[in-house]
Amino acid sequence: MFKVRMKTLLGAALVAGGLQHAMATDKDVVEVAFVDPLSGPAASLGVQLLGNIEYQVASINERGGLNGRKIELVKFDNKLSPEETQVQFQRLAASGIRYIIQSTADSIAAVLINSVDRYNRRNPDAPILYLNYGANGAKFTNESCSFWHFLFDSNTTMKMHLMIDWLAGQPDVKRVFLINQDYNFGHEVSQTAIELLKQRRPDVEIVGNVFHPLAKINDFSPYVA
Numbered sequence: 001m002f003k004v005r006m007k008t009l010l011g012a013a014l015v016a017g018g019l020q021h022a023m024a025t026d027k028d029v030v031e032v033a034f035v036d037p038l039s040g041p042a043a044s045l046g047v048q049l050l051g052n053i054e055y056q057v058a059s060i061n062e063r064g065g066l067n068g069r070k071i072e073l074v075k076f077d078n079k080l081s082p083e084e085t086q087v088q089f090q091r092l093a094a095s096g097i098r099y100i101i102q103s104t105a106d107s108i109a110a111v112l113i114n115s116v117d118r119y120n121r122r123n124p125d126a127p128i129l130y131l132n133y134g135a136n137g138a139k140f141t142n143e144s145c146s147f148w149h150f151l152f153d154s155n156t157t158m159k160m161h162l163m164i165d166w167l168a169g170q171p172d173v174k175r176v177f178l179i180n181q182d183y184n185f186g187h188e189v190s191q192t193a194i195e196l197l198k199q200r201r202p203d204v205e206i207v208g209n210v211f212h213p214l215a216k217i218n219d220f221s222p223y224v225a
Helices: 006-017 043-062 082-094 106-122 156-168 184-200
Strands: 029-036 070-077 099-102 129-132 149-151 175-181 205-212
Touching: 029 043, 029 082, 029 106, 043 070, 070 082, 082 106, 099 106, 106 129, 106 149, 106 184, 156 184, 175 184, 184 205
Parallel strands: 029 070, 029 099, 099 129, 129 149, 175 205
Antiparallel strands: none
């Protein structure tokens, strides 16, 4: 479970993005859109994330809010679907919400980054800021980097370097089996692991490299067998 510091996320992003003026509106609250799955195959994860965010928002509001304004969390269920995410983005943009938080699935993050960039080009006086604390594909901070997107987590490449650095120091490890989810993030993890293993431990044999359906497998015993 992610331990999210909402005030840190919003405060850092406001300063970095130069959006302090966006809070000077006629609204009494700072509306933040939570865009993650609350139904469908990944609902259990989305509900857990929502509970954590709601706790953090309540804690911030009890201490006086953000720059004197209370935070209001507005929930948008994207069902872990890129198409539904686009629909929900249009809804939140039309309602005047200027901040989005999201964490599940690189495919969702890609939609939000593109949607936010396109919207902000058309509406430079009312930009939207996307705060990402978990969808950490390396491309989002490299070739797909956006001024309006802030990733508050280490990206895929950074995480895999840590894992392979550890494995490289384990001389007893001779064989590795890769199991990843069958979507962008899982394929990126697999590719990076293979590349880094060849560099750091060319003696290690990759005996399997499989991908399982996203958010549909609960029993991994067949893969282990």
